[in-house]
Amino acid sequence: xxxxxxxxxxxxxxxxxLVLLRCNYSSSVPPYLFxxxxxxxxxxxxxxxxxxxxxxxxxxxxxxxxxxxxETSFHLTKPSAHMSDAAEYFCAVSDETGxxxxxxxxxxxxxxVTL
Amino acid sequence: GAVVxxxxxxxxxxxxxxxxIECRSLDxxxxxxxxxxxxxxxxxxxxxxxxxxxxxxxxxxxxxxKFLINHASLTLSxxxxxxxxxxxxxxxxxxxxxxxxxxxxxxxxxLTVL
Numbered sequence: 072x073x074x075x076x077x078x079x080x081x082x083x084x085x086x087x088x089l090v091l092l093r094c095n096y097s098s099s100v101p102p103y104l105f106x107x108x109x110x111x112x113x114x115x116x117x118x119x120x121x122x123x124x125x126x127x128x129x130x131x132x133x134x135x136x137x138x139x140x141x142e143t144s145f146h147l148t149k150p151s152a153h154m155s156d157a158a159e160y161f162c163a164v165s166d167e168t169g170x171x172x173x174x175x176x177x178x179x180x181x182x183x184v185t186l
Numbered sequence: 187g188a189v190v191x192x193x194x195x196x197x198x199x200x201x202x203x204x205x206x207i208e209c210r211s212l213d214x215x216x217x218x219x220x221x222x223x224x225x226x227x228x229x230x231x232x233x234x235x236x237x238x239x240x241x242x243x244x245x246x247x248x249x250x251x252k253f254l255i256n257h258a259s260l261t262l263s264x265x266x267x268x269x270x271x272x273x274x275x276x277x278x279x280x281x282x283x284x285x286x287x288x289x290x291x292x293x294x295x296x297l298t299v300l
Contacts, residue, residue, distance in 0.1 A: 113279075176229040
């Protein structure tokens with residue numbers, strides 16, 4: 072069985088500040104890890120994914136995440152927050168090849184960006 | 187990117203009635219679609235995998251007779267909540283698998299059962 076824990080259901084940062092959204096996973100097999108973003112009244116959009124290879128993954132909109140096996144973590148970061156980053160962020164894990172396999176989601180973190 | 191739509195986006199119904207939710211892939215064909223349910227402040231929970239032309243595969247604990255899934259074409263899957271009750275009130279989200287294997291998500295449908 073797999074699980075995902077997202078620490079902090081709500082994170083608030085100032086515009087221009089570092090964004091750090093935490094994600095820890097549990098998996099009995101090498102995981103495939105994903106971050107999705109959901110803007111109000113829109114579907115989930117893939118930000119980035121880790122399958123194999125380089126543990127630092129770069130995604131869209133300046134986001135990146137680092138897979139740390141020893142810490143079972145896949146935290147999402149962005150050096151400088153922008154107002155348009157305000158949204159709900161979901162971390163997800165899969166134990167099968169590709170993004171079409173079953174996904175187990177975390178509870179989500181709502182990012183608020185203030186002036 | 188590929189676009190997936192859901193209709194309706196919001197529905198209120200009386201207890202005991204049935205509600206149908208549509209999931210459409212607008213600019214690509216999807217042999218596989220997924221249906222998720224999301225309770226407030228909780229994870230998206232996979233309910234079932236919908237395959238075009240065949241029966242859906244339901245996750246453990248999901249009543250297939252209550253949540254009827256039909257995937258009659260490569261661009262449309264429907265989820266019907268039969269004899270809805272207040273505890274069925276939730277946010278239902280679908281996704282469609284593209285040719286490269288990535289899942290594209292719909293905007294969700296909020297169901298409120300009175």
